Amino acid sequence: MSQYLPTVAALLALIPAASHASEARGKSTPPPAKDCVEVSGTALSGTAEGPAYAAAEVKCGAKLSLVLQRQTGRNGILPVWTVIDQVTISKPSLRHELLQPAYCSSSRFPDVAVFALGRMVEQPDGSYRSENVVKAWRFDIKRERLAAIPADGVTCALDGVD
Known part of the structure; x- marks a missing residue:
């Protein structure tokens, strides 16, 4: 079990904060790891009978990631999102x-x-x-x-x- 803790901690670090930007999209997530902030996010179309999906650009210090999330439940009226995939983004210039x-x-x-x-x-x-x-x-x-x-x-x- 202890061998999986670093992996779980790393995945939890990529979950965006339930800040004002997340609340506007109805997200309910735990606080981010230190120095992590959601830069942007978008809803993605799924299937009519399937779960809802969203993607977020997350910045943790100097590292940028594109994080794919699936709605896995509700917390009251707010949807709960779970990270299901991510890619690291390396910008070749500040204008990218x-x-x-x-x-x-x-x-x-x-x-x-x-x-x-x-x-x-x-x-x-x-x-x-x-x-x-x-x-x-x-x-x-x-x-x-x-x-x-x-x-x-x-x-x-x-x-x-x-």
Whole structure:
């Protein structure tokens, strides 16, 4: 049993805090490990009869991770989330950011949630498009994990504000 404690402690360290950002999304989780904070999060579509899923970008000190979570219960009216997969993110520059599935798509995986590590650049029409996408992941719902995919063919875009 004691051989598993470091692994369990490491996984618990990646669970985001029930801070104001988490409460806005209805998350109920234990406090994070020291120096861990949820940077961003997004709901992911699952199946109609299956559990709900979410992903969060978590920063622990200098380390960044993309964490996949499944709803495993409720605490009153708030859902309880359990970490089921994670990937470590290494940004090649300060301008690179984790781009969310709401803005990203892949020509190779057209109907799944795609995360990308890249830069958004403003276009002449006021919209933004991804540039220099260096890594990408898709949400593999059957295996409940984040799967690395080729970055070529991944595009992220955000329409300009009128």
